[in-house]
Amino acid sequence: MNEKQALHAFAALSQETRLRIVRQLVTASPEGMSAGAIGEAMDGASSSRMSFHLSHLEQAGLVESRRDGRSIIYSAALTTLSGLVEFLMRDCCQGHPEVCNPAMAALSSCCEPTKGTSHV
Amino acid sequence: MNEKQALHAFAALSQETRLRIVRQLVTASPEGMSAGAIGEAMDGASSSRMSFHLSHLEQAGLVESRRDGRSIIYSAALTTLSGLVEFLMRDCCQGHPEVCNPAMAALSSCCEPTKGTSHV
DNA sequence: CTATTATCTCAATAATTCTTGAATTGTTGA
DNA sequence: TCAACAATTCAAGAATTATTGAGATAATAG
Numbered sequence: 001m002n003e004k005q006a007l008h009a010f011a012a013l014s015q016e017t018r019l020r021i022v023r024q025l026v027t028a029s030p031e032g033m034s035a036g037a038i039g040e041a042m043d044g045a046s047s048s049r050m051s052f053h054l055s056h057l058e059q060a061g062l063v064e065s066r067r068d069g070r071s072i073i074y075s076a077a078l079t080t081l082s083g084l085v086e087f088l089m090r091d092c093c094q095g096h097p098e099v100c101n102p103a104m105a106a107l108s109s110c111c112e113p114t115k116g117t118s119h120v
Numbered sequence: 121m122n123e124k125q126a127l128h129a130f131a132a133l134s135q136e137t138r139l140r141i142v143r144q145l146v147t148a149s150p151e152g153m154s155a156g157a158i159g160e161a162m163d164g165a166s167s168s169r170m171s172f173h174l175s176h177l178e179q180a181g182l183v184e185s186r187r188d189g190r191s192i193i194y195s196a197a198l199t200t201l202s203g204l205v206e207f208l209m210r211d212c213c214q215g216h217p218e219v220c221n222p223a224m225a226a227l228s229s230c231c232e233p234t235k236g237t238s239h240v
Numbered sequence: 241c242t243a244t245t246a247t248c249t250c251a252a253t254a255a256t257t258c259t260t261g262a263a264t265t266g267t268t269g270a
Numbered sequence: 271t272c273a274a275c276a277a278t279t280c281a282a283g284a285a286t287t288a289t290t291g292a293g294a295t296a297a298t299a300g
Contacts, residue, residue, distance in 0.1 A: 003139065011134035015258085019127060023211050035277060049259065051278055056257095070267050070276045081212050082220070085205055091143050092201050100202075104228075135288085155247060169289065171248050176287095190246045190297050 001083040005061065009084050012060035017042055018053050022062055025076040032075030034068070121203040125181065129204050132180035137162055138173050142182055145196040152195030154188075 001009075013019050024041050025032065033041070039050040054074055057063040061080040065072050089100060121129075133139050144161050145152065153161070159170040174194055177183040181200040185192050209220060 007134060007136060007139060010130050010139070011257095014127060014131035014134045016127060017258095019123065019130070026211050036275095046260075047277060048261075048279080052258075055278085067266090067277095070274095072277065078212065081208065085208055085212075088201065088205055088208075091146050092198065092205075104224075108224075131287095137288095156245095166290075167247060168249080168291075172288070175248085187297090190244095192247065 001080075001087040006084060006087045008060040009062060009080065012057050012062055015053070015056075017045065017049075018057055021053060021057060021074075022076060022081075025063060025074060026078075026081070029076045029078065032066075032073045034071035034073055036071065038074060121200075121207040126204060126207045128180040129182060129200065132177050132182055135173070135176075137165065137169075138177055141173060141177060141194075142196060142201075145183060145194060146198075146201070149196045149198065152186075152193045154191035154193055156191065158194060 013022065020042060021038055024038060035047070035050050035054060038054070039045045039047060042050070054063065054065070058065060058074075062077055063074050064077050065074050067073075092100060133142065140162060141158055144158060155167070155170050155174060158174070159165045159167060162170070174183065174185070178185060178194075182197050183194050184197050185194050187193075212220060
């Protein structure tokens with residue numbers, strides 16, 4: 001993830017409908033959802049509007065698509081999301097662990113450390 | 121950090137000049153830099169342009185300002201940055217540790233565990 | 241008090257992004 | 271093949287955001 005890619009990703013995430021789509025798709029991961037189903041979940045947004053936002057997200061690498069019959073199934077690109085977090089933190093941490101540490105703590109509590117099977 | 125705040129933060133970070141300002145200020149943390157000095161670092165951008173972007177960033181909670189004599193000193197709001205990471209990951213991790221784990225790994229390597237002089 | 245420096249504010253314009261609706265492409269089943 | 275469905279593409283207009291330059295505000299030095 002370089003600055004240009006991060007810029008695209010941030011732009012993609014800075015629009016309400018698109019941010020909601022991403023959250024929806026993360027929840028629906030890894031199966032994904034058809035464009036139509038996503039539109040329904042977005043208060044019945046029009047298909048051309050969905051297309052516009054979905055292709056924007058795809059350009060930014062935040063979602064992926066595949067055809068399944070008449071439908072096109074979209075799914076979250078999880079590796080781009082973690083790449084974005086890494087980019088943000090790479091910036092933050094230039095000698096300033098006071099940013100990273102709270103972020104680490106937040107991450108740890110959110111990513112349950114697979115209790116029991118701890119290993120570095 | 122709620123969705124609305126995250127939306128503002130992403131919008132603020134989705135503009136090249138502003139993303140560069142944030143990175144610059146994270147590097148200059150915690151002292152900060154005067155608006156003029158930031159402008160110089162941004163290829164000599166005009167003062168009104170700087171003002172526009174700096175106030176946008178301040179609105180989004182990504183930077184803070186204080187007056188020092190004639191200058192206004194801006195500094196990175198590190199807690200908002202880590203809040204944003206937390207927001208992203210809270211989303212990502214809804215039952216999908218496969219996102220979080222790479223992100224955790226990236227964070228760990230970026231936030232060198234203060235070898236030697238470690239002290240909470 | 242005046243001149244100078246640092247920054248902000250405002251209005252106009254330029255540029256970009258979003259929405260809408262109509263037309264188009266691709267897929268399936270009868 | 272044809273009708274129906276799912277989604278995309280395109281063009282026009284609306285809305286938002288960024289840049290510029292002129293003028294205002296605030297602080298300091300002389």
